[in-house]
Amino acid sequence: MFKHSLSLVVFKKEFLESIRDKRVILGVIISPLLVTPLLMGTILFFAGKKEIEKRQAIIDIGIVENGSFSELTNWLEERESTKTSHFPTKEEASQAIQDRTIRAAIVVSKDAQTQYQANGSAALEILFNASNENSINGLSRAQRLIRQFDEFALEKRIRAESLPESFASPTEIETTNLATSKSTGSLVLGMILPYLIVISAAFGGIQTAFDLCAGEKERGTMETLLVSPASREELVRGKLLTILLISLIASLCAITGILAPLAFGLELFKDLVGDQISFDLLSILWMLLLVIPLALFTSSLLLVISSFARNQKEAQTYILPFISVVLLPAILSSVLGAESNIYTAFIPVLNISLTMKQIFGNLSEPLYFAISLSTSLLYAYLAMRLATALFQREQILFRT
Amino acid sequence: MGDPLFFLESRPQYRLSQGPSHLLQSVIAAENLTKTFRDKKRGLVRAVTDVSFHCQPGEIFGLLGANGAGKTTTLRMLATLLEPTKGSATIAGYDIGSHPQDVRRSIGFLSGSTALYGRLTAKEMIRYFGQLNGITGSTLQQHTNELIEQLEIGEFQDGRCDKLSTGQKQRVSIARSIVHSPPVMIFDEPTSGLDVMTSQTIMAFIEQCRSDGLTVVFSTHIMSEVERLCDHVAIVHHGKIAAEGTVPELRSQTGESAMENVFLKVVNELEAENV
Known part of the structure; x- marks a missing residue:
């Protein structure tokens, strides 16, 4: 009994001293209860805000086309989230990316229109700068836009050939999540x-x-x-x-x-x-x-x-x-x-x-x-x- | 400040009948205490060799020696902090090897290097050591209050120990060491690093312990403290007792009057023998 009570005496004293230690209070109580949630909240808030801004921002995309693929350029110009600028040469578009006046540029090949109209694939090249975060973002936006254009163009081709809509989708997937x-x-x-x-x-x-x-x-x-x-x-x-x-x-x-x-x-x-x-x-x-x-x-x-x-x-x-x-x-x-x-x-x-x-x-x-x-x-x-x-x-x- | 130690007059006197009958004459009996330890650089080191001495009730026994002579190791063995390699000792009738906890309950230990818990108040510090010595309830309350009053700790009793002055800390240390009314006090260079005023408080406290019939073992390298306090002195050198006796006896043996010369003569003779 005495032995246990002495352990308890030591414990009570040590605990009292510990909770009077400012370093312990800061590290054990204040930091996890206040600082950590605040820090997490702040980080998530700004990260979320930036992500939203990134998604909603109107981005500058350059086009080097010289009239060879007007269907694509017209389609791009109609997009509200995109501001397009035309460049006569690839070098000038590259310089604009380096100068950060545009984020990325789509270079259209000379026979793009011909290939497109013949139900072929129009060759496109995207210029971007991997050392610039905005330019990387511009690349993904340009790729997304081209994928959307592909869907638009595919739909047109299917209609022109009087094919069913399911022609471009051989399978149809539906997922069911059993978890609440x-x-x-x-x-x-x-x-x-x-x-x-x-x-x-x-x-x-x-x-x-x-x-x-x-x-x-x-x-x-x-x-x-x-x-x-x-x-x-x-x-x-x-x-x-x-x-x-x-x-x-x-x-x-x-x-x-x-x-x-x-x-x-x-x-x-x-x-x-x-x-x-x-x-x-x-x-x-x-x-x-x-x-x-x-x-x-x-x-x-x-x-x-x-x-x-x-x-x-x-x-x-x-x-x-x-x-x-x-x-x-x-x-x-x-x-x-x-x-x-x-x-x-x-x-x-x-x-x-x-x-x-x-x-x-x-x-x-x-x-x-x-x-x-x-x-x-x-x-x-x-x-x-x-x-x-x-x-x-x-x-x-x-x-x- | 008045005499801070007058409280001791009212404390219960240590009764010899508390210890076993065969030790009535010696409250502290050390027999051939030896301590060796292994050092990486020096190999096997003999810190203390065959140290034997006896302390009578109400006596101040001094261990006089230079730094590293083995005084602290001897006192630490008596206080059961270190286990002797050889030899034995009894304190208040309790063997340091077989009854270490009873020995610790019978002693108060104060050294120049022992510190206080900075985040406890002076009062909490005294109470904590009372509790560790098994004092509880109203007895603890009474002991604590008496010590606070008599050592004039009242005005800073709720102040944290790390905020106290050296003198105030020393008063709390004294209270901490005697809260359980031990029959034996062990002082290991208690005035080391203290100013003259605080040293005087400690010296007065040691004298008061003797007046109250407590047995005191006291280590120092300061000759004036030995001359003022000690009834019996053992000069320790290289872990061995080189000479032992009362201060007048030692003076007579060496033919020197100043304690410093007594010490040097004993030590030099031992060195010469070893050569």
Whole structure:
């Protein structure tokens, strides 16, 4: 009883100190709850705005034709989204693209009209500058326009030959989507959220972990603490519980930072998840449950690093392998499908991330879930034992 | 500021009957304490070799030595922070090897390098160490309030430790080290890096501990502190006790009157023997 209460005493003190640390408040609460949604919203807003502008903008397209394909040029000139300029030579059109007075130019071959009228293919060339984003946009607009002209011309040819309209379409495809817009939204969320939760749970505890051990050594408070009657195990448990709780808060804030704007139905985010934005509360609860063994594992690893390091600066140099251990499986999980090989259930971080993905995809795989959960708990236990063992070693604790 | 340590007069006196009967004479008994460690550059290093000494109740025992002599390692072994490679010690009747937690509960530890938690207030700091020593509820409240009042911490009790002056921090450190009323105090170069005024507070505190019957082990390399405080002195050099006795005894043994000369003579004789 006394042992447990001392762990609790250490935990309460460490947590109090952690939440008074401005760096923790900024990184764990303010950033994911305010900065991330604001940043995402701003990026999506401007990206969307630019896309709309790109689609609606009237673009300047040059034509080098010299009367050889009037049917095309007349058709182009009738388009409201296009402003055409005629150039006598290809060189002059090229210069205009380089000078950015036009975005792209269509060069019509001399026998284009003849080929066209003989039901052949009129040779066209599009000039553009790949180092200019507007010119690339001009290329795609010119290609789209020519495809539209092709449809228009094909329709005319079919009519002239008295052929049925189906002549140009040997097959007719109709697609039926069995997913509800809710499950479509879940799929998108399932791709984003596990990655986000894993990253936030793992990285949310870094500052606290470094402060609790390496920071104590650096500031000279470690000796004061070690001379108290609390055992090394009690100290490790108290510190670990603090890192775990901070990591879980970080994760919760990250989830809230993403889901809250969706729940409020912001138009900006709506495009990401389909027409109807909704998510299963039960799935969220499962994810919160799954994040506990994951956060316990990453918190223990962070405590190992922090116990080993002489000071916080040194701890930061040891963080690179930790980032790899967390980041690579997290990235992999967003690429891999939810129906993954059972062996992946043994890989730390990846297993929890994929299990979360399965939950969001309404994919029930009890065996995968059981292996994933039990191995994660085992890894967390082993990392915890390692942290405790390091805390027993006086060479480590008194390294300065 | 009045005498910041008068509160000690009202504290319960340490009773010898708290320890086992065979140790009634020595509150601290160190026998052949030895500590070796492996260093990448120097190989096997003997930091402390066969250090033995006994401290009687209400006595201030000084470990006098130069930097790197082995004083801190010896005190860290007594405080169970380091495990001896060889030898043993008992504090207040508890063996440092088999009952480390009881030993830690019986000691107050203060060194010049021990710091405070910057984001805790002075009051929270005292309460935290009281709780770590198993004091709870109204007893903790009473101990904390008494220390705050008697060490005149009241005006900055709710101020964060990182905002306190050196003198204020030192008063909180004292309160932190005695909140659980330990029978033994261990001081490891407690005045290191402190100004004269703050050093005087610490010295007065050590004297008050003796007056209250606490047993004190105290390490220093400052001769004037030894002359003023220590009832018994052990001169430590290269991890070994080179000479031991009261200050008058050491003076008599070496034929020197100034403590600095006493120290140098003992150390030089040992060096000559080693050569």
